[in-house]
Amino acid sequence: MKPLGPIPAGFETIDGELAIGGMTASALVEQAGRTPLFVYSRAHLDRRMAELRAAVPTRIGINYAIKANSFAGVLQHMAALVDGFDIASGGELAMAQAAGLDPARISFAGPGKRDSELESAIAAGVTLNCESDGEVDRALAIGARQGIAPHIALRVNPSFELRGSGMKMGGGAKPFGIDEELVPAIARKAILAGAEWRGLHIFTGSQALSAEAIIETQGNVLDLASRLADEIGAPLPKLNMGGGFGIPYFHGDEPLDIVAIGAALGERLASLPEILIDTELCIELGRYLVGEAGVYLTRIVDRKVSHGTTFLVTDGGLHHQLAASGNFGTVVRRNYPVAIASHFDAAAEEEVYVVGCLCTPLDRLADGAMLPRADVGDLVAVFCAGAYGASASPSAFLGQGPAAEVLV
Numbered sequence: 543m544k545p546l547g548p549i550p551a552g553f554e555t556i557d558g559e560l561a562i563g564g565m566t567a568s569a570l571v572e573q574a575g576r577t578p579l580f581v582y583s584r585a586h587l588d589r590r591m592a593e594l595r596a597a598v599p600t601r602i603g604i605n606y607a608i609k610a611n612s613f614a615g616v617l618q619h620m621a622a623l624v625d626g627f628d629i630a631s632g633g634e635l636a637m638a639q640a641a642g643l644d645p646a647r648i649s650f651a652g653p654g655k656r657d658s659e660l661e662s663a664i665a666a667g668v669t670l671n672c673e674s675d676g677e678v679d680r681a682l683a684i685g686a687r688q689g690i691a692p693h694i695a696l697r698v699n700p701s702f703e704l705r706g707s708g709m710k711m712g713g714g715a716k717p718f719g720i721d722e723e724l725v726p727a728i729a730r731k732a733i734l735a736g737a738e739w740r741g742l743h744i745f746t747g748s749q750a751l752s753a754e755a756i757i758e759t760q761g762n763v764l765d766l767a768s769r770l771a772d773e774i775g776a777p778l779p780k781l782n783m784g785g786g787f788g789i790p791y792f793h794g795d796e797p798l799d800i801v802a803i804g805a806a807l808g809e810r811l812a813s814l815p816e817i818l819i820d821t822e823l824c825i826e827l828g829r830y831l832v833g834e835a836g837v838y839l840t841r842i843v844d845r846k847v848s849h850g851t852t853f854l855v856t857d858g859g860l861h862h863q864l865a866a867s868g869n870f871g872t873v874v875r876r877n878y879p880v881a882i883a884s885h886f887d888a889a890a891e892e893e894v895y896v897v898g899c900l901c902t903p904l905d906r907l908a909d910g911a912m913l914p915r916a917d918v919g920d921l922v923a924v925f926c927a928g929a930y931g932a933s934a935s936p937s938a939f940l941g942q943g944p945a946a947e948v949l950v
């Protein structure tokens with residue numbers, strides 16, 4: 543038997559079934575007309591943002607990294623809750639604009655921005671978090687052609703990283719950002735060339751559950767930013783301090799202590815160096831804001847026993863749930879929180895393997911899980927499906943196509 547991850551708080555049972563936003567899983571599926579179905583909860587999104595706002599000093603803006611979940615309904619809902627969107631492609635720029643977000647509140651990171659992407663971002667007045675000297679030059683040249691001063695910030699590749707981070711994106715040789723020692727000269731060049739100087743972006747990692755590690759990293763980020771601003775010789779209009787706030791996916795994971803993080807930030811803000819006094823500060827979060835608000839519902843199409851092992855075969859799988867299947871940056875596969883949505887309050891009574899419908903042994907949703915008895919037609923719920931589910935899974939694989947999505 544293998545343990546399941548912790549089911550996030552805030553889900554209820556109605557008539558024995560999992561309910562989200564006051565509707566049962568079966569009613570949600572009936573309304574959507576098909577499975578698999580991603581359901582995103584407005585109440586969860588609102589609650590998460592309210593808790594975060596209460597914990598973090600008001601001076602710290604909260605940006606949403608939309609790659610975690612770019613479903614149009616979610617973007618529109620988040621646009622009203624957060625201070626800005628972080629995007630990483632021209633496609634995401636179009637999505638952010640369609641959600642009605644003021645381009646002045648959008649910043650664009652990501653290595654390998656094409657000229658056409660830089661053109662539309664500069665024309666819209668979006669801040670570019672430039673990832674290299676060459677990209678700065680291209681942005682300046684495009685701005686000159688368009689007769690628009692590009693809004694330029696530099697993404698720094700810091701010499702430190704976020705300890706315990708699920709995905710490391712800083713420290714050592716990286717395709718992301720500009721090595722910290724090269725930043726001052728490139729910033730001065732951009733400012734001299736007439737760019738609208740927007741400051742620095744320092745992202746150090748993802749999916750950290752240790753408040754201590756995040757506090758340490760935020761301290762390092764503020765130290766580095768003030769040192770670089772001194773060397774540049776100009777204050778930073780804005781500093782994007784990165785994020786990395788994780789959510790519990792697996793058995794034994796503990797939720798992040800955001801109150802401790804907020805308190806430590808408050809102390810740091812009270813003694814900021816002079817050069818950062820007027821700097822607009824923000825953090826950028828993806829999964830922390832949306833991950834626990836999403837549930838993936840998939841229907842059992844077959845129940846079979848092979849050599850004594852029971853398999854529940856569903857109509858979903860890794861083509862929508864790459865991370866839950868254990869194939870998105872994990873070394874050892876562990877179970878996400880998974881439940882039988884149709885019998886949400888029933889006691890666990892059998893050990894089963896929940897698999898997807900793809901013809902590959904990689905397509906696993908729960909291994910050796912103790913669950914209530916479930917049969918063909920019942921619905922399975924995979925929790926923590928609000929981030930990097932639909933937006934990060936290969937839905938074209940085996941001709942399956944995307945899942946339905948709904949915000950309730």
Ligand SMILES: *Cc1c(COP(=O)(O)O)cnc(C)c1O
Binds near residue numbers: 749784828829
């Ligand atoms: C992916 C990414 C994020 C969001 O990461 P989460 O783990 O979802 O919070 C934020 N900023 C940058 C630069 C990223 O690449």
